[in-house]
Amino acid sequence: MMRGEQPASPEPPAPAMPFLQRLGWQAFFAQQTSIDELAETPPVRVTEVHRSGLRVLGDGIDMSVPPRSDATVGDWLLLDRTLPSASRLLERKSLIKRRAAGRESAVQLIAANLDTAFVVTSCNADFNLARLERYIALAFEAGVTPVIVITKADLCDDIADYVARASAISEEVAVVTLNARSDEPRAKLAPWCKPGQTVAFLGSSGVGKSTLTNALSGREAAATQAIREDDAKGRHTTSHRQIHLLPDGCAVLDTPGVRELQLAEAETGVAEVFSDLDELAAQCRFNDCRHEGEPGCAVRAAVDSGEVDAGRLARWQKLLAEDRHNTATLAERRSKDKAFGKMVKQAKKRKFRDR
Numbered sequence: 001m002m003r004g005e006q007p008a009s010p011e012p013p014a015p016a017m018p019f020l021q022r023l024g025w026q027a028f029f030a031q032q033t034s035i036d037e038l039a040e041t042p043p044v045r046v047t048e049v050h051r052s053g054l055r056v057l058g059d060g061i062d063m064s065v066p067p068r069s070d071a072t073v074g075d076w077l078l079l080d081r082t083l084p085s086a087s088r089l090l091e092r093k094s095l096i097k098r099r100a101a102g103r104e105s106a107v108q109l110i111a112a113n114l115d116t117a118f119v120v121t122s123c124n125a126d127f128n129l130a131r132l133e134r135y136i137a138l139a140f141e142a143g144v145t146p147v148i149v150i151t152k153a154d155l156c157d158d159i160a161d162y163v164a165r166a167s168a169i170s171e172e173v174a175v176v177t178l179n180a181r182s183d184e185p186r187a188k189l190a191p192w193c194k195p196g197q198t199v200a201f202l203g204s205s206g207v208g209k210s211t212l213t214n215a216l217s218g219r220e221a222a223a224t225q226a227i228r229e230d231d232a233k234g235r236h237t238t239s240h241r242q243i244h245l246l247p248d249g250c251a252v253l254d255t256p257g258v259r260e261l262q263l264a265e266a267e268t269g270v271a272e273v274f275s276d277l278d279e280l281a282a283q284c285r286f287n288d289c290r291h292e293g294e295p296g297c298a299v300r301a302a303v304d305s306g307e308v309d310a311g312r313l314a315r316w317q318k319l320l321a322e323d324r325h326n327t328a329t330l331a332e333r334r335s336k337d338k339a340f341g342k343m344v345k346q347a348k349k350r351k352f353r354d355r
């Protein structure tokens with residue numbers, strides 16, 4: 001027997017996946033760096049974002065680095081141990097962002113480097129086509145594969161009807177139905193929850209996102225609430241565990257606050273969800289046709305002939321209007337910021353000159 005070789009056992013354990021791969025390290029990221037650079041600055045993934053810093057995990061690394069506005073949960077950094085703030089942010093595979101809530105019209109980075117977004121809805125009052133379309137447009141725009149998950153199938157006797165409506169949104173989006181409180185989630189979501197993949201559950205409150213996360217991790221439903229931990233001073237602090245590494249090797253990115261979802265700069269994503277209408281619009285007589293009764297409107301003609309559902313057209317127009325509005329607000333803010341920056345620069349120059 002060679003040195004280091006283990007005697008054969010009847011059931012050899014499955015080879016453990018390296019920790020970095022379990023964290024979601026993929027060829028896409030490795031290609032951006034070199035062996036030498038990796039040795040010097042090991043890759044770490046941002047698993048939590050706090051005002052005071054970013055929690056990063058890597059191979060044998062679990063630490064906090066200074067906060068930075070250009071990084072979000074799911075990002076990969078090449079950790080500079082001597083000067084953590086100088087760590088290099090790797091190019092992203094995907095990025096979910098939204099217009100920040102409230103009056104400030106800034107973009108908020110929500111999650112980076114997701115592979116799959118499970119857009120979760122239950123089959124009751126929560127089921128809302130417009131909301132599903134918005135989430136799917138957002139996923140498409142971000143470069144993430146969306147999958148519609150309809151929960152509470154056990155409480156519903158016309159599930160086929162919901163599936164039909166959800167399936168009509170886009171041919172490119174798979175639809176899964178399940179009872180999140182049973183053992184179904186693992187098997188039904190397995191095609192997307194492969195080792196090394198990063199997934200997230202998006203959707204309104206109460207649709208079953210936490211129940212699904214727990215089901216995948218094999219935890220009890222009792223752990224649905226945020227985990228309470230004692231800090232150094234013995235106080236209870238609520239910690240949102242934002243990346244859960246599941247036993248199967250997949251990572252679940254658990255991001256709170258994706259409820260007040262507004263689209264911005266998501267024109268491509270919207271066009272992808274409504275590709276049928278987008279193609280029709282290209283045939284309208286006027287380039288800038290709003291499909292509001294203009295002559296030669298191919299979209300209206302399709303609605304009149306029954307080829308396109310009038311409700312779907314209305315939802316498309318609403319989503320486009322929302323996206324245009326938010327995009328314009330963002331552009332305006334950026335130019336204001338730029339103007340302000342210029343002013344500060346000139347003031348500084350003047351000060352220097354006048355001295």
Ligand SMILES: Nc1nc2c(ncn2[C@@H]2O[C@H](COP(=O)(O)OP(=O)(O)OP(=O)(O)O)[C@@H](O)[C@H]2O)c(=O)[nH]1
Pocket residue numbers: 151152153154155178179180181203204205206207208209210211212221224
């Ligand atoms: N019967 C049944 N109940 C479910 C199912 N999915 C979730 N529930 C229940 O619905 C309630 C809400 O589920 P959660 O998993 O907490 O929902 P959530 O989306 O995480 O909600 P927030 O944390 O508020 O965003 C819980 O009482 C779950 O047990 C399901 O498929 N069937």
Ligand SMILES: [Zn+2]
Pocket residue numbers: 281284285289290291292294296297298299300
């Ligand atoms: Zn038209």
